[in-house]
Amino acid sequence: MGQALRALHPAEPCGDQIGCWRTADGWRLALADGLGHGYEAHHAATAAMQRLATTAASASLASIFADCDQQLLHTRGVALAVVDLSLATAHCQHAAVGNVRTLLIRDGIVSRLGSARGIVGAGFRGLHPECVAIHPGDWLVLFSDGIRENVDIVAALAQQTPSDALAARLLAQWADARDDASLLLYRH
Numbered sequence: 509m510g511q512a513l514r515a516l517h518p519a520e521p522c523g524d525q526i527g528c529w530r531t532a533d534g535w536r537l538a539l540a541d542g543l544g545h546g547y548e549a550h551h552a553a554t555a556a557m558q559r560l561a562t563t564a565a566s567a568s569l570a571s572i573f574a575d576c577d578q579q580l581l582h583t584r585g586v587a588l589a590v591v592d593l594s595l596a597t598a599h600c601q602h603a604a605v606g607n608v609r610t611l612l613i614r615d616g617i618v619s620r621l622g623s624a625r626g627i628v629g630a631g632f633r634g635l636h637p638e639c640v641a642i643h644p645g646d647w648l649v650l651f652s653d654g655i656r657e658n659v660d661i662v663a664a665l666a667q668q669t670p671s672d673a674l675a676a677r678l679l680a681q682w683a684d685a686r687d688d689a690s691l692l693l694y695r696h
């Protein structure tokens with residue numbers, strides 16, 4: 509596991525937030541991008557993480573997203589991706605709303621998991637939770653739209669193991685100069 513956040517303006521809190529929690533049989537990973545940047549974005553993203561931290565891992569992603577949508581009604585709202593990984597079944601459940609990315613990288617092949625249209629906290633449509641198998645050596649890579657779309661993630665992760673230092677180094681290379689940025693790396 510590795511993670512990094514970078515606020516657009518060093519004097520402001522980061523409007524992107526990452527969560528990693530150990531669950532009964534695996535991990536919950538989440539990345540939220542509060543709309544815009546600065547204090548209001550930070551507040552919304554932090555509220556999403558607090559909600560996810562206290563929601564049972566057994567709850568379905570559909571109910572978790574519906575709950576977060578209600579809880580964030582009075583915030584700016586967030587784009588949000590959540591992965592619930594079961595080590596027992598070697599599968600993960602994934603769902604996302606808005607402009608955040610989740611990639612599954614296997615043997616150098618990138619699969620992009622789906623994200624519904626909308627904003628958590630202001631409504632969304634077409635949430636599509638997916639269940640995908642995870643194999644030894646697979647990477648899950650979550651990042652916000654503060655990272656440029658055209659970066660060569662496969663090459664950057666070759667021969668690497670995930671760490672906060674690696675995430676920080678890649679974020680420094682890839683972060684856009686116009687937004688907060690965040691990157692979460694997991695290797696199975």
Ligand SMILES: [Mn+2]
Binds near residue numbers: 541652
């Ligand atoms: Mn953003």
